[in-house]
Amino acid sequence: MKISKETVLYVADLARLNLSDEESERLSDEMGRILGYMEKLNSLDTSNVKAMEHVEPVSNILREDIVEESFDRDLILSNAPDEQDGAFRVPRVVE
8 A cells, every 4th residue: 555745744744743755755655564564464364363451361460468477667667867656757858
């Protein structure tokens, strides 16, 4: 399928691109090849192909939500230069 130079310039104008004559000729050929490839893909029979979301089979990739022993808060806060009500206290950065 051949794309005209006018069509390329129209699309370039919509995209706010300034193309030289050489670029518009090259893009005309490239766009024609792309559309030709799309036509080839459209001619394939995909009626027996199962629809899929992922190429590889994917199962739940998240770990189980298991309650576990956490770090000792007092031990962690012992490294803090300043703490208040069981949390790190830092200087205000937003007024």
